Amino acid sequence: LFQALPGLRGFWPMSAFDSGGDCFDQSGNSRTLTYNGGEGVGPVYNYDSLAPYIRFDGTGDYLSRPDEAGLDILGTEAYVGTPGLTLGGWFRPERVTATESLISKWAAAANFSYVLQADGAVAGDPARFYISDDGANTSNVSSTSGFVVDTWQFIAGRFNDGDPGKELAVWLNDELTTAATARASIFNGNADFNISGHNSGTSLFLGKASMCFLCAASLSAAAVWAIYQHT
Numbered sequence: 001l002f003q004a005l006p007g008l009r010g011f012w013p014m015s016a017f018d019s020g021g022d023c024f025d026q027s028g029n030s031r032t033l034t035y036n037g038g039e040g041v042g043p044v045y046n047y048d049s050l051a052p053y054i055r056f057d058g059t060g061d062y063l064s065r066p067d068e069a070g071l072d073i074l075g076t077e078a079y080v081g082t083p084g085l086t087l088g089g090w091f092r093p094e095r096v097t098a099t100e101s102l103i104s105k106w107a108a109a110a111n112f113s114y115v116l117q118a119d120g121a122v123a124g125d126p127a128r129f130y131i132s133d134d135g136a137n138t139s140n141v142s143s144t145s146g147f148v149v150d151t152w153q154f155i156a157g158r159f160n161d162g163d164p165g166k167e168l169a170v171w172l173n174d175e176l177t178t179a180a181t182a183r184a185s186i187f188n189g190n191a192d193f194n195i196s197g198h199n200s201g202t203s204l205f206l207g208k209a210s211m212c213f214l215c216a217a218s219l220s221a222a223a224v225w226a227i228y229q230h231t
Contacts, residue, residue, distance in 0.1 A: 001230050003027065007080055007217030009070050012063070012195065014210050015052035017045055023054070023063050023195075027213075029070060033063035033195060038204075043196075048152075051090070051210055058095070058206030062196035071105055071193045072113070073216045075131075075161045076185045084218025085131075085186060087116055088156025088171065090231070092208040096120040096149050100205040103212060104198035107191035110135045114186055115198050116157045116170075118147050118205070129157025129170040133183040141168040141179035152208075154228045159186060160218040169221075174228050176221055 002011045003026065010031045016024040021035030021043065037043060038060010045054050056062065065071065073085045087103050097120050104115035112132035119128045125146030132138045147153055158169040161184060169178045195212055197204040211231060 001227065002211060002213050005213060005215050005219065005223070006082065007215040008213065009073065009216050010214040012212045013052055014045060014054045014212070021045070031065055031070065033065050036060070036062050036064055036200070053092070053208040053210040055208045056196040056205050058204050060201070060204070062194050062200065062204060064200050065193045067190040067192065071214070072188045073214075074185045074188060075159050075218075077216060080217050082218045083161045085114060085159045086156065086215040086217060086219040086224065087114070087213065088154065089212035090152055090210040091118065091155050091205075092152045093118050093120070093147055093149050093205070094207040096125050096147070099203050101194065101198040101203040102155060102196070102205055102209065103214070104194045105189065105191050106130070106198040107189065108199060111189045111191050112136065112138060112187060113189045113191060114157075114159070116155065117203070118155065127155045127170050127172045129168055131159050131168065131181070131183060132187045133185050135187040135189055139168060139179070139181035139183050141170045141177055143170050143172040143175060144177050145172055145175055147172060154231075156224055156227070158218055158224070161185065171224055171228065174225060
């Protein structure tokens with residue numbers, strides 16, 4: 001299912017990794033993510049039932065890849081019939097008191113592109129998706145419901161440039177929340193791509209991640225709903 005997603009730029013199910021812990025991309029694009037461990041043993045690969053995952057301890061654990069053209073998704077690519085950006089995966093948070101970045105290409109101010117977060121530092125504990133069109137100014141959308149700890153949840157974000165009135169969307173399980181944005185593209189920055197945190201060490205995630213994906217296309221609501229229902 002994930003390998004058939006339109007515009008797939010990366011798919012990291014957390015099932016395949018090398019002898020150093022680097023995480024293999026199963027999209028065919030060969031975007032291996034570098035293993036980064038903080039205190040203790042670092043991130044740990046394991047599985048729940050038949051679902052592979054990596055667990056991050058929130059204190060230095062993340063996966064990263066340096067900036068490259070395939071990760072600089074602007075959302076305006078003329079060769080894509082439904083231009084935009086869609087990203088997400090399954091996550092099992094272990095705290096609800098901090099802003100934690102799940103998937104990102106987002107560094108310091110003036111180098112923002114896109115970030116998907118579980119934001120336990122604000123009221124309601126929403127899932128949030130942000131983009132920037134100039135590296136500094138941002139737009140975001142927050143889920144109506146809040147995420148919970150110690151439970152697997154599907155979290156995804158989307159930027160849609162194809163419809164009149166640009167749109168941001170975020171999913172928390174099968175709940176879709178949208179917000180209008182005047183931003184017509186995503187900033188082409190040089191931040192590292194991260195799973196767990198952003199800026200290679202900021203707002204690190206405490207919990208498990210599985211089936212993470214990145215697409216250079218605006219997937220329909222029905223397509224994202226199908227990902228959730230089937231996985």
